[in-house]
Amino acid sequence: MQQFDTPGADQPPRRNGASIVLVGSGGAGVMTAGNMLLEAAAHAGYYALMTRSSGPQIRGGEAAAMLRIATHPIDCMEDRFDVLAAVDWENVQRFNAEIPLGAASLIVGDPDQGDPPEVFLRSGAARVSLPLKKIAKSVPEGRANMVLLGTVAALLGLPDEAVAHAVERTLGKRPAALAPSLAAVAAGCAAADAIELRYLLATPPAASGPRWLLTGNEAAGYGALKGGVRFVAAYPITPATELLEWLSPALAEVGGTLVQAEDELASINMVIGGSYGGVPALTATSGPGLSLMIEALGLAVAAEIPVVVVDVMRVGPSTGIPTKSEQGDLNIALHGLHGDAPHLVLAPNSVADCLRTTQWAVQLAEALQAPAIVLSDQFLGQARAVVDRPADLEVAASRELAAAAAPGYRRYALTESGVSPMAIPGTAGVAYTADGLEHGERGSPSSQAADHFAQLDKRRRKLEAWDYGDGWADLEGDPAAPLAIVTFGSCTGPVREALARAAADGLTARLVSLRLLAPLPAARLAAALDGASRVLVIEQNHSAQLYKYLRGECDLPGKVVSLHRAGALQFHPDEIHRHLLEWSRA
Amino acid sequence: MNEAQPAVPVTPAPHALAAADYKSDIKPVWCPGCGDFGVVNALTKALAKMALEPRNVAVVSGIGCSSRIPAYLSSYGFHGVHGRALAAGTGLKIARPDLTVIVTGGDGDGYSIGGNHFLHACRRNVDMTYIVMDNRVYGMTKGQPSPTTEPDWDSKLSPEGTGLREFQPMVVALASGANFIARAFTGDPNALADVIVQAVRHPGFSFVEVLSPCVTFRPEQKEWKKIVRSDALRPTADVSRAARRMLRDTGFELGVLYAGERPAYAPRGPRATRPVADLEARFEL
Numbered sequence A: 001m002q003q004f005d006t007p008g009a010d011q012p013p014r015r016n017g018a019s020i021v022l023v024g025s026g027g028a029g030v031m032t033a034g035n036m037l038l039e040a041a042a043h044a045g046y047y048a049l050m051t052r053s054s055g056p057q058i059r060g061g062e063a064a065a066m067l068r069i070a071t072h073p074i075d076c077m078e079d080r081f082d083v084l085a086a087v088d089w090e091n092v093q094r095f096n097a098e099i100p101l102g103a104a105s106l107i108v109g110d111p112d113q114g115d116p117p118e119v120f121l122r123s124g125a126a127r128v129s130l131p132l133k134k135i136a137k138s139v140p141e142g143r144a145n146m147v148l149l150g151t152v153a154a155l156l157g158l159p160d161e162a163v164a165h166a167v168e169r170t171l172g173k174r175p176a177a178l179a180p181s182l183a184a185v186a187a188g189c190a191a192a193d194a195i196e197l198r199y200l201l202a203t204p205p206a207a208s209g210p211r212w213l214l215t216g217n218e219a220a221g222y223g224a225l226k227g228g229v230r231f232v233a234a235y236p237i238t239p240a241t242e243l244l245e246w247l248s249p250a251l252a253e254v255g256g257t258l259v260q261a262e263d264e265l266a267s268i269n270m271v272i273g274g275s276y277g278g279v280p281a282l283t284a285t286s287g288p289g290l291s292l293m294i295e296a297l298g299l300a301v302a303a304e305i306p307v308v309v310v311d312v313m314r315v316g317p318s319t320g321i322p323t324k325s326e327q328g329d330l331n332i333a334l335h336g337l338h339g340d341a342p343h344l345v346l347a348p349n350s351v352a353d354c355l356r357t358t359q360w361a362v363q364l365a366e367a368l369q370a371p372a373i374v375l376s377d378q379f380l381g382q383a384r385a386v387v388d389r390p391a392d393l394e395v396a397a398s399r400e401l402a403a404a405a406a407p408g409y410r411r412y413a414l415t416e417s418g419v420s421p422m423a424i425p426g427t428a429g430v431a432y433t434a435d436g437l438e439h440g441e442r443g444s445p446s447s448q449a450a451d452h453f454a455q456l457d458k459r460r461r462k463l464e465a466w467d468y469g470d471g472w473a474d475l476e477g478d479p480a481a482p483l484a485i486v487t488f489g490s491c492t493g494p495v496r497e498a499l500a501r502a503a504a505d506g507l508t509a510r511l512v513s514l515r516l517l518a519p520l521p522a523a524r525l526a527a528a529l530d531g532a533s534r535v536l537v538i539e540q541n542h543s544a545q546l547y548k549y550l551r552g553e554c555d556l557p558g559k560v561v562s563l564h565r566a567g568a569l570q571f572h573p574d575e576i577h578r579h580l581l582e583w584s585r586a
Numbered sequence B: 001m002n003e004a005q006p007a008v009p010v011t012p013a014p015h016a017l018a019a020a021d022y023k024s025d026i027k028p029v030w031c032p033g034c035g036d037f038g039v040v041n042a043l044t045k046a047l048a049k050m051a052l053e054p055r056n057v058a059v060v061s062g063i064g065c066s067s068r069i070p071a072y073l074s075s076y077g078f079h080g081v082h083g084r085a086l087a088a089g090t091g092l093k094i095a096r097p098d099l100t101v102i103v104t105g106g107d108g109d110g111y112s113i114g115g116n117h118f119l120h121a122c123r124r125n126v127d128m129t130y131i132v133m134d135n136r137v138y139g140m141t142k143g144q145p146s147p148t149t150e151p152d153w154d155s156k157l158s159p160e161g162t163g164l165r166e167f168q169p170m171v172v173a174l175a176s177g178a179n180f181i182a183r184a185f186t187g188d189p190n191a192l193a194d195v196i197v198q199a200v201r202h203p204g205f206s207f208v209e210v211l212s213p214c215v216t217f218r219p220e221q222k223e224w225k226k227i228v229r230s231d232a233l234r235p236t237a238d239v240s241r242a243a244r245r246m247l248r249d250t251g252f253e254l255g256v257l258y259a260g261e262r263p264a265y266a267p268r269g270p271r272a273t274r275p276v277a278d279l280e281a282r283f284e285l
Helices: A030-043 A092-098 A132-137 A144-156 A160-171 A175-194 A216-227 A241-253 A264-276 A287-302 A330-335 A353-368 A378-382 A449-465 A489-504 A522-529 A545-553 A573-585 B036-049 B066-072 B085-095 B107-113 B115-124 B169-176 B189-201 B219-227 B239-247 B276-282
Strands: A017-024 A047-054 A063-070 A081-086 A101-109 A126-129 A211-215 A231-234 A257-260 A281-285 A307-313 A344-346 A371-377 A384-388 A433-435 A473-477 A483-488 A510-514 A516-518 A534-539 A559-564 B057-061 B076-079 B100-106 B128-134 B180-185 B205-211 B255-259
Touching (some): A017 A092, A017 A144, A030 A160, A030 A211, A047 A378, A063 A092, A081 A144, A132 A144, A132 A175, A144 A175, A160 A175, A211 A216, A216 A241, A216 A353, A216 A371, A216 A378, A216 B276, A231 A241, A231 B085, A241 A257, A241 A281, A241 A378, A241 B276, A264 A287, A264 B115, A281 A287, A287 A330, A287 A371, A307 A378, A330 A344, A330 A371, A330 A516, A330 A545, A353 A371, A371 A489, A378 A489, A433 B066, A473 A489, A473 A522, A483 A489, A483 A545, A489 A510, A489 A534, A489 A573, A510 A522, A534 A545, A534 A573, B036 B066, B036 B100, B036 B189, B057 B066, B057 B085, B076 B085, B085 B100, B085 B107, B085 B115, B107 B115, B107 B128, B115 B169, B169 B180, B169 B205, B169 B255, B189 B205, B189 B255
Parallel strands (some): A017 A081, A101 A126, A231 A257, A231 A281, A433 B076, A483 A510, A534 A559, B057 B100, B100 B128, B128 B205, B180 B205
Antiparallel strands (some): A017 A063, A047 A063, A047 A384, A344 A516, A473 A510, B180 B255
């Protein structure tokens, strides 16, 4: 659904966006070229988003760098790619489902590497041959991926200066590789003259403020630090590992520490121990790791110890598809804990929002002395995006501490707010034992029903009485429209875009993208949906987990239906748009 | 003071706290005659000897009879989930290196459900002390075999015994890298207190295995007081010698089996305390 600026009489049409996928076998350098293209687009003033896919080999498998470049902010990939450009075709057909093409698309390949796989040609896309390797050989030390970069940049009309800047930024530390790369890019650019089709980008509007280039995992890591986290313990797991690898040196710079634990059982108990010691603490994992952490999260609820778990969701159950996205951990995040264990569940809804939501989760966990689970996912976590610098979180909250020698100190005092001041080891006169055993107000173990009731109420009260402000959801669209969509997480991007397209057709709707999933702000949700006659709940899992949760927790108005689909492939705007149109006619 | 347990230099207590000052007013749930009472006595003596202020001590435990100890002390305490005490203690000590962290628990908690953490706590060598009250049985769940239970010990869950050889905590600790390894007996709280003081003062991960009889489910363990050999061991920093000694071990020789010289865990690489906002530069175009 590409929109075009009106072209001048002798000018090719300028587009507000284009999608490109670079493919090749391991070592062909398509990821490097993709990152350079992303940086070039950023430098030229565009917004951009890049996801990557690779074969199952540990090293050296076929790879695809998938990019979308646009004049406006973007939170998801396009329905189809405009350009499929290949260094070679080895095993690239594996990515077929991830690389939708159309009749207006273009396939660029090196004739010496054979024909493009039939599955791509069937799309009706135009096809051009460029002798990439031969062109590369014409440049001393030239490489085909750099030739391809030059060609694609020319097809998009990216300024030479922006591409050169990106190449220099990447190869600045390897001056020997710089000149040959720039020459190969120039040769690729010149070779594009032979291609008639163009996907020229419109000139982007001037940036209204600073832009950042980052992944959702990096954004979540930075959000954690901004929230005050100074201790992290974690076990490597795809696709959360990059979050930890970003945090490890970053923590060292700001006076914090990261420990690689022996397993996720250790991770969660280490961070609970660190937080008990007064240091805001976080761990990051994916579904299998979250499963192992669940018992200790119950301890954090009972002992009222703040802790944050970022779950970068991947396809499950079990090992599932570790490199692909799905929103299938909602149920375990909401309901996995044994006993009645109120806690926080939040979900970022864009790459940039990983920062804000994680920061907020740390603040809420600290202020409410409860565990918070942040449901990111593989798409948000690993997508690298050019975004406007995220606005600073306008709220602040922190842990309420007990003063030294507070008279008659009761760690689990039954306060009106439910929050009771927490003594930190080192504070004199208020020592207590944090306990997973049910306890009375002083913290002494108790098996009395009255203590159990009172502490259950306290732990629920503190979460329900808190004023979460406007951050609980992003409310967009026409607030009076009879049609409403409720969604969360990475589905929000394609939903936003589908709604924009529907609006162009005259179909308006209101959007509720939930950031706070538990405790569910039922009254605010009811107000946001007031007067709606149809509610569509959209999520990426096989069993409509959000839909069932909402139906169990509150009365949704009008006719309520679910659009849910399992993961591995992200929703595209078109899929949701078509659904909306059909549904609005039904 | 015998040769195996050399005198420990005692810092005068600033507030002259007595051992009793380290006890809370909560009455233990243990059976009369339980060995774990002796550990509370020894631990509080040791804390008094070291003149550590209760506010700067955190005693961390998992689940089981012996894991109830934190609530019986006046220091800070943490009574977590089954088997994860070492992980919680590790996180606490790394986040708060200024605290004295003592992890306590039993043989089931430490060697069975928490076995992996035991290996890695030894390996990681964080500066903390781990006291295991080993009674070779699960007491809280009323008498099932633990990893240190003899193979032919009959129980409802494992009639005629498990048939499995006993877990060897000392050898495992040595092989995994613990920096201080000792065995003590709860029947001699003064000697145990001395061992605890040495363990707390020794850099890195100190492991103290305490023979602590279960009078209810293993009444025959009352005889341990006749079997233990309190003068049996001298500390060595020689791993080979310690290993030979442990492999010949009867399980009743008391004292310090190994006192190594590995430096305690410390975060590696350059460290700084810059403002968080400085990190924004990493994202800026």
